[in-house]
């Protein structure tokens with residue numbers, strides 16, 4: 001009570017804390033703020049007491065966080081609160097679809113909703129900082145971390161980045177139920193060569209500016225509190241030593257005033273990259289580049305004093321880093337509210353509202369890839385369902401990678417979801433493997449296949465993206481019975497589906513749909529909900545096409561027919577993907593009409609021409625016909641997910657201003673170059689209505 005009163009009285013002073021404090025800090029205390037430690041083991045507690053820790057990476061639970069916070073706030077000399085961080089990627093206890101799935105909703109409102117629920121639960125667990133969103137554009141599905149991002153397109157990734165920053169932070173992240181966000185991994189981590197995690201990247205400044213940087217810029221403009229520097233090197237300079245990206249672009253051009261945390265021991269990794277001879281040099285490089293906080297490795301603390309004494313870093317640099325960290329702590333309201341109410345978790349975790357939100361977002365993330373002869377939804381009269389496949393009753397796989405405190409026991413499996421939907425009158429005949437007798441006994445068969453969740457995520461790159469052979473055999477055996485069936489896919493990356501994509505009558509991409517995944521799958525399979533998601537990443541035909549992405553360049557051979565001897569092509573496969581970026585079907589049909597294109601604006605009418613309500617995502621693509629530098633064949637510039645009842649119509653307007661028309665020109669500046677632009681408005685990156693205008 002006394003403490004609360006004191007805080008109330010000193011509110012104004014607390015707000016001035018960071019600047020005042022720096023002057024009072026010893027060098028050890030300053031370096032302490034730059035250190036993030038993993039856990040709350042006794043060594044950490046002692047260091048916190050000595051004012052030598054700024055943050056933790058995986059101390060979880062309100063009681064545990066409060067215990068350690070008490071040491072910082074009541075026992076350390078300057079009483080600077082700790083910032084408790086953790087990887088809260090797609091939910092904390094209530095798990096939402098993996099971010100790639102969420103991006104397939106093409107609905108920023110869904111991403112904001114999921115991040116806001118994740119923030120509430122993380123807050124209840126004592127946390128104040130999440131290492132999300134990952135905003136790395138990714139064009140190579142071999143990279144296991146594509147599951148954590150929003151896919152291959154900078155505009156879609158940016159829209160999701162903005163929504164997720166808002167969802168985590170709200171408009172004021174000092175408010176209870178909000179956490180500081182962290183845009184990562186700065187920058188171009190998604191460009192790892194050959195899709196192998198942690199591998200080298202080498203990207204031209206133009207591609208960096210046009211493809212990899214924009215989502216970070218969007219996150220900064222949305223007020224993201226922190227950024228994380230990437231493990232990877234970019235054109236020879238690792239993310240945690242990169243003066244160009246961190247200082248020139250992030251701080252000087254973009255005026256970012258939050259702080260940068262290194263990725264896990266990535267300051268130390270400067271030694272392994274071979275650009276630092278030892279820990280002292282690694283610390284020197286990190287500090288000089290402007291990496292403010294060192295995650296886990298301790299080179300700043302071990303060598304900071306010697307580096308200062310030798311004049312290799314300046315006191316002003318260290319103080320600037322401390323100030324940035326204290327500023328974010330202040331904005332997080334840590335002086336006003338250092339502790340977390342311990343009963344919150346019981347009230348908030350897995351609340352009915354949170355489960356409802358998870359189910360809604362999961363439904364919105366699903367993409368209907370095929371639906372020949374309307375095999376889906378499952379006919380109402382089907383009461384006995386055969387349910388086959390290794391993922392049909394899995395709990396743990398539905399959580400996907402980075403499940404935070406998500407528990408398998410909380411998950412509704414597809415088997416449970418379908419059984420619930422059928423009710424007591426219906427029957428689910430389940431087997432994980434090839435029990436064809438069940439298919440014979442059932443009215444309809446559902447196969448749930450894909451990759452186990454542990455096949456995607458960090459350090460989980462793969463060189464083969466096909467479905468496991470036994471799963472394909474299972475599908476083929478069911479197919480051969482000629483009985484009605486559909487396939488539900490669970491995976492965290494584009495797959496090479498081959499025969500399955502060509503032959504299965506109905507194919508639903510469900511990603512890893514989270515805690516309410518089984519209910520959401522049942523909602524869609526039985527037509528209670530109409531799928532409206534679209535692919536956020538291209539699905540290749542064969543692995544040899546990778547990297548394959550819709551916004552590629554035309555090449556000097558784009559005038560030749562695709563089968564011309566000297567066309568830019570393969571001898572053994574077409575250039576076309578299996579399923580293009582932006583693609584997805586619905587149980588209803590839509591039509592676009594009356595396209596009106598003018599400089600500054602595009603208008604089009606969308607009509608639901610089918611018999612059910614449904615969602616369509618209208619996508620606006622632009623092409624600058626003749627420019628000073630080669631341009632992608634098309635670039636997504638705007639999109640909107642729209643819900644329409646049967647027969648309903650809506651006129652949509654999209655802005656196409658200088659921001660959308662500009663390119664990074666030959667002299668390395670953003671510029672709108674006069675000339676002709678073509679516009680394609682469609683429901684996928686392939687096809688659509690076209691028009692043009694001249695600037």
Ligand code: NOJ
Nearest residue numbers: 057087131184263264458
């Ligand atoms: C390494 C990962 O690259 C990063 O995304 C994550 O936030 C940190 N580990 C902390 O777990």
